[in-house]
Amino acid sequence: MYVSSEQAGDVGILTLTHPEKRNALSRALIAELMEQMEVLAAARCRALILTAGVGARVWSAGHDINELPHGEDPLLYSDPLEQLLRAVRHFPAPVIAMVSGSVWGGATDLVLSCDIIVGDDSCSFALTPVNLGLPYNTAGTLNFIRRLPLNVAKEMIFTARPIDAAEAESWHILNHRVPTAELQSFTLALANRIATKAPLAVAAIKEQFRMLGDSAPLQPGIFERIQELRHKVYKSRDYVEGISAFKEKRPPRFRGE
Amino acid sequence: MYVSSEQAGDVGILTLTHPEKRNALSRALIAELMEQMEVLAAARCRALILTAGVGARVWSAGHDINELPHGEDPLLYSDPLEQLLRAVRHFPAPVIAMVSGSVWGGATDLVLSCDIIVGDDSCSFALTPVNLGLPYNTAGTLNFIRRLPLNVAKEMIFTARPIDAAEAESWHILNHRVPTAELQSFTLALANRIATKAPLAVAAIKEQFRMLGDSAPLQPGIFERIQELRHKVYKSRDYVEGISAFKEKRPPRFRGE
Amino acid sequence: MYVSSEQAGDVGILTLTHPEKRNALSRALIAELMEQMEVLAAARCRALILTAGVGARVWSAGHDINELPHGEDPLLYSDPLEQLLRAVRHFPAPVIAMVSGSVWGGATDLVLSCDIIVGDDSCSFALTPVNLGLPYNTAGTLNFIRRLPLNVAKEMIFTARPIDAAEAESWHILNHRVPTAELQSFTLALANRIATKAPLAVAAIKEQFRMLGDSAPLQPGIFERIQELRHKVYKSRDYVEGISAFKEKRPPRFRGE
Amino acid sequence: MYVSSEQAGDVGILTLTHPEKRNALSRALIAELMEQMEVLAAARCRALILTAGVGARVWSAGHDINELPHGEDPLLYSDPLEQLLRAVRHFPAPVIAMVSGSVWGGATDLVLSCDIIVGDDSCSFALTPVNLGLPYNTAGTLNFIRRLPLNVAKEMIFTARPIDAAEAESWHILNHRVPTAELQSFTLALANRIATKAPLAVAAIKEQFRMLGDSAPLQPGIFERIQELRHKVYKSRDYVEGISAFKEKRPPRFRGE
Amino acid sequence: MYVSSEQAGDVGILTLTHPEKRNALSRALIAELMEQMEVLAAARCRALILTAGVGARVWSAGHDINELPHGEDPLLYSDPLEQLLRAVRHFPAPVIAMVSGSVWGGATDLVLSCDIIVGDDSCSFALTPVNLGLPYNTAGTLNFIRRLPLNVAKEMIFTARPIDAAEAESWHILNHRVPTAELQSFTLALANRIATKAPLAVAAIKEQFRMLGDSAPLQPGIFERIQELRHKVYKSRDYVEGISAFKEKRPPRFRGE
Amino acid sequence: MYVSSEQAGDVGILTLTHPEKRNALSRALIAELMEQMEVLAAARCRALILTAGVGARVWSAGHDINELPHGEDPLLYSDPLEQLLRAVRHFPAPVIAMVSGSVWGGATDLVLSCDIIVGDDSCSFALTPVNLGLPYNTAGTLNFIRRLPLNVAKEMIFTARPIDAAEAESWHILNHRVPTAELQSFTLALANRIATKAPLAVAAIKEQFRMLGDSAPLQPGIFERIQELRHKVYKSRDYVEGISAFKEKRPPRFRGE
Numbered sequence A, B, C, D, E, F: 001m002y003v004s005s006e007q008a009g010d011v012g013i014l015t016l017t018h019p020e021k022r023n024a025l026s027r028a029l030i031a032e033l034m035e036q037m038e039v040l041a042a043a044r045c046r047a048l049i050l051t052a053g054v055g056a057r058v059w060s061a062g063h064d065i066n067e068l069p070h071g072e073d074p075l076l077y078s079d080p081l082e083q084l085l086r087a088v089r090h091f092p093a094p095v096i097a098m099v100s101g102s103v104w105g106g107a108t109d110l111v112l113s114c115d116i117i118v119g120d121d122s123c124s125f126a127l128t129p130v131n132l133g134l135p136y137n138t139a140g141t142l143n144f145i146r147r148l149p150l151n152v153a154k155e156m157i158f159t160a161r162p163i164d165a166a167e168a169e170s171w172h173i174l175n176h177r178v179p180t181a182e183l184q185s186f187t188l189a190l191a192n193r194i195a196t197k198a199p200l201a202v203a204a205i206k207e208q209f210r211m212l213g214d215s216a217p218l219q220p221g222i223f224e225r226i227q228e229l230r231h232k233v234y235k236s237r238d239y240v241e242g243i244s245a246f247k248e249k250r251p252p253r254f255r256g257e
């Protein structure tokens, strides 16, 4: 069991419960999470809270590095994390991320795919593909462009620096920064407020936000050029080095090859 | 008379003057407003201030609920408020909203369609379609996406919570928050500064902002799916309930049907 | 010599060194700058700092007004400044603007085309086409839309008001505002951090940001209408007046013709 | 039973078998057809033939007029015929229409949604929304634009004239016109040839044709204007007159109201 | 008087009547034509025939060369011919070109902008910008792409060769080729048939064809590059040579400069 | 030497001269071809003829199967044939394919990328990716959609059937079908006619055709789904089988896996 699910009135709460692996987004954890989301959607939940619990040290470590493929596109459309991100955006009610602790890599993507984010002072967010030499994909890049000031998105992704709660607030990653002691009650109150609103209207508006957010049309030739660039990255020696260094817990030495 | 118009040098000032109906955006008020805008455009006004007066308790209550249709799309392209929003964006000079008091529903759309917003400490902004079960439309959703951080736009619209002046400042709804006593002089100075600039260049740049802001192309099939979603909303029992509850001044009970 | 270039490890530093002309972006200066950028790209520089030196009074005065054409489109695709803006966006590593002093007109475009901006308390930014009656172009307008809150972009461009360091920080123009004494060390540390990351991944992600940022497709008919609007502006008497007034150091008198 | 299904090797054959109602595309017939398509898709059929039998006098009469709604959009995304057209385009193998006899209204849409069309000398095709005053939709109009020379599509739709086999051949509606006696064997040979090809490659290419064929992105404001135009049509007296005249088998009298 | 107008029942007929100037599309002729179109639209005409009369030797010679500007974009959005082409596409009923005789340059654009074309054996069509060195524009190029097989459009435009009636039929320029003696009656019958159909539905469908036909969105940067290319053409010596040669009735000598 | 080049006045002629390998589009042949194209472009050639000589039995066999990669995307942006197709479309003057004999696979792409095609009675065209299980790409599919009636493109690609000269004429693949004895003189006359036209205007128009032809924008998520579909194809056993069967000159047995 990697995830626990509960329903409080019209509000669903999904909690990541695998701290021994720092809630890494393994296939197994993602499968369980998506299954529980379907249960809550079927129960006509009107708001969903996604959390790792108040006071967690690590919200989630992100992608399970052991599951990344070698010499292949690690971010295919069918990749479990990509499926999860789409499931969050397609969930028929608002999804609120409630965050204590650090959020890493793909888990930051997950949190940024939620509709609303509430964090306490311990929360932090890092985007880390350049630590691994991972060829980040276009749908993911678009997610950042829609969600963050452009220069901030670039700084986060080019430096892989964790952003603390104060910065996250001033850069609008957080909707609200609240004391840890109030995190749960504040978030529940927000979710309960949404749950009193007209759910069909909420769902139709969320879907319009999604469709418009996904609108960044590119000509096929442009896209095929991007795929080639990404192909070079996941075939590079640097990608191998990035993964190895991570596993050996040493700094990588990248050579641009 | 719902609107008073005056011209101070190259600056036009339009004031909503119907406090007994909380400046609700009725067909009659909108018609008068658009007529005055045409007069000021013809007079080659170089900046336009749109206000309900300094110290107003309510800037505007938004859509006149009594004029919303039943069981039909309430936000058709030809809806008077939709026409007004387009008129503001097409006005050939910058439009500055000067705001004291609370702004509700469609009036928040109106203010956010202005080029620049200046408010005092009393101003607040609420987006309320989910209180009524109103099937918000795509052009309107796009307006928010262009204007606000995405998660903030979602929180405003999913909670229908009024945003106070301090939040409105930190979330960039306001260009400037100034003391009530200085609201008028500050806004006039801003408008007068713009009025000294090259008006053809200003108009051409405003038009380019508009065209680019409207660019979020969607495939026809996607759009037809959205129309169907919206159709379900305005045919729903919840929409009837939302309107009734509003008129009866009681909280609605939505059932998602 | 208008530009000095140095390389510190994997980080390149380009410094504008023409204070007698307030680092105006003349053809000559731009040619030198682009040449040095190519050298640093060939040297596989992993981050680039663009600066006018710590403590400069003017970072750059922008376009060299004497080089603007009369009665012709002054912002053609092949214009040297337009070429420079594209070169910055296509540079295969992140470009960081390090800013002391005031930044004017086209130089603000240049700084906003950099990936990250760090400034001290003396920095300020002004967008000035409406002082000249210059028909700003669509690619440039798009650059602002992508980079700044929409209402802020409009205020900057419609008022031509210089934005000081504090405002620039709160409106996310700056990634970081640091004391002048720390400007250099802070920026170098940031650049050096980026230089340790996987360079192919960094370059592929930067390119995806660029492609997505450029995505605002318009139908040909819309664009041809915009070109006509701009044509009217650069054929106008006001454009002649704007240029003359600037050269004669007097306020322009615009008549909208 | 409105449809019979058979499978010959890797080729599926679906035959409309309701001549007493001229194979009108009623909800019941469509439901059966879509069910059989799913069965054949699950059986990994490599080509599908859709026919009303060799020698049929009427291939299909199109929409069942009795099922069209009054005063509502008759071509919503969820309309059964719209669902069927999408099912044909999404079918994971090529769909070949084999046509004897006349094809009317929505049935012509259906045939034109097939990948390949083979007809004999008796076949004819008419597009008839203007006989009813039906507000044809954008996805359907796009289908014609992709499939026919533009002026021909317009003539067909503005005149509602049946196009005979010779014209259908010269305007590329038909891939092949063959004698009635050879219609079945010719079409089967074509389907069997396709069935020997690499099915994953065929399916991936069909999907790319579909995605590209659906690409005609429109700005939301444009689409909302089109919806309003269509709204006026389905609320018009002419639409009522068109339906009545059809049922009473008399020519309609349209007044443009 | 350059144009005669008549109305036969619900069908309008506009005839070019300036054979001494070969019906060249001068400002004066275009103004008259557009004025008559407005009259017929106001009279709620349900189909419009545009002709130069049965048996004309020249349908129209195209642009009036004497009115083309020097060293400026000759195809601005506001150019009278561009306005006429848009008026034809926006006319609220189908426009049928009825053609005897040769059609040249911009007049071929005009005919191809009509919804349906009927010609007799004497008709021919030439696209001639490369005879003049005229920088053809994107909206016009799009018109050809939508209307003609791509390779045929290119051959017509790169060779400037007149296409005779037989070729025009086989390449789908013509909807119908009919004997001269039947041209009028055939075309009138076609127009009258359209005039019996539901006019609101016809108009809404025509508008959807137009919107979809105009959909070929380009990124602003691409468009600005195209404008630069065109700018080089209309500033070239070859453009001057093309115009001079035409006026002097001698073959031009182009040098690619 | 795989290619011979000659220049006749302003017309360049490139002839494939490697019949022993049926002019297969190997890296070596493509490199030579592109080199010669650059020479002719530099010589300011105003029209280019691409041929395998009059009377050739095989114009070209297409991709050199021995050079296709295993288990990798065989149609990356940087693939030599993809580069060649782009070079033809970017060539600054019209390219005319002059065709005797059969054209296979990627060579049909090449011919269809030319601006104009002239063939004799011996010419034929086949599109063969489904014989190999090759995951055809989006830019290529778009090329067919722009160039051929949609149902014809689908039949060609789903059946891999060679289309003979008569069909190629009626389906507008050919601009002209001429007797073998006149093929050379006819094509030269056509090229020479183009060479007398204004070359800057011709080049600017060709570029506009290209930009508009490339316009089929897709959202990033759609494209990433297509890439996944294609990925499954080039990783499939069927792709291995297709290549093996081709080399062993036996029919493939595809299993859809």
Ligand code: NI
Pocket: C063, C067, C068, C074, C079, C080, C081
């Ligand atoms: Ni310049």
Ligand code: NI
Pocket: A170, A171, A172, B170, B171, B172, C170, C171, C172
């Ligand atoms: Ni902010």
Ligand code: NI
Pocket: D170, D171, D172, E170, E171, E172, F170, F171, F172
């Ligand atoms: Ni044809």
